[in-house]
Amino acid sequence: MHLASLFENATEGIILTNRTGKIVLVNPAAGRIFGFESEEIIGQPVEVLIPERIKPHHVELRKGFYHHPSNREMGRGRDLYGKRKDGSDVAVEVSLSHYERDGELFVIAFIIDITKRKEIENNMLHQKKQLERISNEIRKLNTALEAKVEERTVILKEALQKLEQSQIELSEALDKERQLNEIKSRFVSMASHEFRTPLSTVLSSASLLSKYVTTEDQPNRNRHIQKIKDSVRQLNDILEDFLSLGKLDEGKVETHVTGFDLKEFISETIEEMKGLLKTGQHFHFEYSGKENIYSDKKLLKNILINLITNAIKFSDDGSSIKISAKREDIFAKISIIDSGIGISEEDQEHLFSSFFRAANAMNIHGSGLGLHIVKRYLNLLGGEVNLQSELNKGTTINFSIPINQPAT
Numbered sequence: 578m579h580l581a582s583l584f585e586n587a588t589e590g591i592i593l594t595n596r597t598g599k600i601v602l603v604n605p606a607a608g609r610i611f612g613f614e615s616e617e618i619i620g621q622p623v624e625v626l627i628p629e630r631i632k633p634h635h636v637e638l639r640k641g642f643y644h645h646p647s648n649r650e651m652g653r654g655r656d657l658y659g660k661r662k663d664g665s666d667v668a669v670e671v672s673l674s675h676y677e678r679d680g681e682l683f684v685i686a687f688i689i690d691i692t693k694r695k696e697i698e699n700n701m702l703h704q705k706k707q708l709e710r711i712s713n714e715i716r717k718l719n720t721a722l723e724a725k726v727e728e729r730t731v732i733l734k735e736a737l738q739k740l741e742q743s744q745i746e747l748s749e750a751l752d753k754e755r756q757l758n759e760i761k762s763r764f765v766s767m768a769s770h771e772f773r774t775p776l777s778t779v780l781s782s783a784s785l786l787s788k789y790v791t792t793e794d795q796p797n798r799n800r801h802i803q804k805i806k807d808s809v810r811q812l813n814d815i816l817e818d819f820l821s822l823g824k825l826d827e828g829k830v831e832t833h834v835t836g837f838d839l840k841e842f843i844s845e846t847i848e849e850m851k852g853l854l855k856t857g858q859h860f861h862f863e864y865s866g867k868e869n870i871y872s873d874k875k876l877l878k879n880i881l882i883n884l885i886t887n888a889i890k891f892s893d894d895g896s897s898i899k900i901s902a903k904r905e906d907i908f909a910k911i912s913i914i915d916s917g918i919g920i921s922e923e924d925q926e927h928l929f930s931s932f933f934r935a936a937n938a939m940n941i942h943g944s945g946l947g948l949h950i951v952k953r954y955l956n957l958l959g960g961e962v963n964l965q966s967e968l969n970k971g972t973t974i975n976f977s978i979p980i981n982q983p984a985t
Contacts, residue, residue: 590688596681598623598639610669610690612662623686628660643682646675659688668695701746708740832873832957834981839909840868843902846881853886857895866904871981876954883951884913884974891972892917908960908977916971920964951976 584591590607594600599622603615611618611626618625627635649672658666667690674685715733847860854860888898892915899914955962960978 590686590690592623592626592686592688594623594684594686596643596683598636598643600625601683607688610661610667610688611659617662626659628658628666631658642673642684646682646684648675649673668692705740705744708736711736712740830876830954830957832876834871834873836869836871837874838868839870839902839904840864842874842877843881843900843911846878847885847900850882850885850889853889855889855892855894858889858892859897861897861899863899863901864903866909868904870904870909870978872909872958872978876958877978880951880954880976881911881913883948884976887948888913888915888917888972891915904980907979909980910975910977912973912975914971914973919968919970919972920966921968 584602584604587604587606590610591602591604592600592607593602599620600618603613603618605615608615623639624632624635657669657671659669661667670689670691672687674687676683676685712733715736843864844862847862851860885898885900892898896916900912901914902909902911952962955976955978958978960976962974962976964972964974966972
């Protein structure tokens with residue numbers, strides 16, 4: 578249900594095609610970009626959305642991509658155009674991803690309508706040319722009319738200031754665009770990797786279940802049912818991260834402060850998470866100081882679950898995960914310490930960014946959003962977080978939150 582909602586409500590256009598280039602799925606955003614209803618173009622070759630002047634060339638490009646598929650990022654320095662239902666052109670940026678199911682290749686196109694951006698860029702270029710023309714005219718007047726040197730100098734300065742301001746605005750706009758493209762590229766890469774594996778497991782296990790029909794086959798059935806459950810849980814965790822990030826970006830996450838026993842709260846959370854421990858793993862919990870604090874229990878629990886889950890996921894069987902907490906006069910300080918794979922110094926500075934995965938964690942499932950969401954939640958609580966880690970020796974994450982003494 579979450580996956581369908583993500584597809585239906587995405588602000589970018591999403592089009593899925595098969596090996597022959599025919600359109601299999603179209604989301605509403607793509608329909609709005611090209612002016613089609615979904616049922617009008619499903620089953621049609623993707624070239625129905627390509628301008629006539631480049632359609633033959635696109636067919637050759639598509640065939641070449643299908644022979645050597647690879648993920649392609651947004652914005653490669655080229656103007657791309659699609660064709661609307663009414664025959665008009667629409668400026669777009671397109672990124673491509675691919676996957677295989679049942680031996681058949683499918684290609685996903687993520688599409689952004691950049692018509693407005695192109696208009697802004699063209700307007701800024703036009704303004705720049707106008708300013709350059711004004712500057713040239715002023716220089717000519719300066720030669721002919723020495724008596725008006727001061728007046729012309731003022732006009733020239735104003736023109737140059739406008740030109741400089743336009744250049745600054747253009748630079749800032751391009752920087753933001755590059756940052757957005759980088760995030761989208763990381764999302765495409767993450768989604769392609771993280772969705773493919775559990776979906777393939779669900780499909781293969783579901784197919785194998787039908788082969789086990791006798792009572793003696795029950796252990797095999799149970800094994801594949803558990804695989805399906807685990808894969809669905811992975812997908813649900815990723816989608817929950819997407820939903821949490823969406824609520825944070827929209828400002829829909831509010832804090833609800835109540836008083837509670839911090840030691841008891843952490844103990845209960847740890848107890849709930851024992852079912853996730855790997856073989857031989859165990860928790861070691863230490864607490865010191867007073868126990869009552871005032872904070873948002875729901876946000877704090879999400880923070881603890883996220884950090885403890887990471888410690889379990891990135892540590893080996895038989896390892897110890899230490900959770901320590903201390904309530905001081907103004908802050909409560911909590912640490913989660915593991916002896917797992919650790920994080921390189923190069924990757925540590927990016928860990929709290931969205932969709933970032935450390936180089937040594939690519940084969941371990943995750944959305945790359947967990948620590949980013951943790952930091953955003955702590956900001957809402959008025960807290961702070963820091964991390965120390967060393968490759969193959971483990972990671973320590975420390976965070977603090979104000980205890981929010983109630984007014985008397």
